Amino acid sequence: MNWVILITSLILVEAPNSRQAAQAAIDREGAYGVLQIRQLALDDVNNHSAGSMRHKWGKDVLTLEDCLDQDVSAWVCREYLTYWGKYYTKTTGKEPTYEVMARMWNGGPLGWQRSSTDRYWSKVEQSIRIHTVQGWD
Numbered sequence: 001m002n003w004v005i006l007i008t009s010l011i012l013v014e015a016p017n018s019r020q021a022a023q024a025a026i027d028r029e030g031a032y033g034v035l036q037i038r039q040l041a042l043d044d045v046n047n048h049s050a051g052s053m054r055h056k057w058g059k060d061v062l063t064l065e066d067c068l069d070q071d072v073s074a075w076v077c078r079e080y081l082t083y084w085g086k087y088y089t090k091t092t093g094k095e096p097t098y099e100v101m102a103r104m105w106n107g108g109p110l111g112w113q114r115s116s117t118d119r120y121w122s123k124v125e126q127s128i129r130i131h132t133v134q135g136w137d
Contacts (some may be wrong), residue, residue, distance in 0.1 A: 007074050009127035032064040033073035049079045084109045
C-alpha cells in the first residue's frame with residue numbers, strides 16, 4: 001500500500017475547491033479539511049490512536065478544527081484506514097486494497113461492501129491510475 005498515492009488520490013476527490021466550498025461542507029455536513037473528516041471518523045481515531053496521537057501532535061484528542069490542517073487530516077485518514085484495514089483483514093483473511101480503503105473512507109468501516117461507494121471508488125481509482133502511470137508507485 002502506497003499511502004502517498006492513496007491519500008493524495010483521496011484528497012483530489014474530497015478537497016473543496018474554494019474557501020466558500022470548504023465552509024459550505026462544514027455547515028452542511030460537518031466535514032472538515034481536505035479529506036472532509038467527520039466527527040464519527042475522528043472519534044474512532046481519538047479512541048484507537050491516543051498513544052501515537054500524543055507522540056505526533058502532543059494532544060490526547062484531536063478536534064475537527066485540527067483537521068483543517070492538511071497534515072493532521074492526512075494523519076487522521078491513515079490512522080482510521082490502518083485501524084479498519086486490520087479489521088477487514090481479520091474479517092476476510094485478505095489484505096485491503098486501494099479499493100477497499102477508499103470505499104471505507106467514503107462509507108465507513110463496512111463501506112467496501114456498500115454499492116453506494118462504487119461511484120466514489122471510480123473517482124479515486126482514476127486518480128490512482130494517473131499517479132501510478134506518473135511513476136509515484
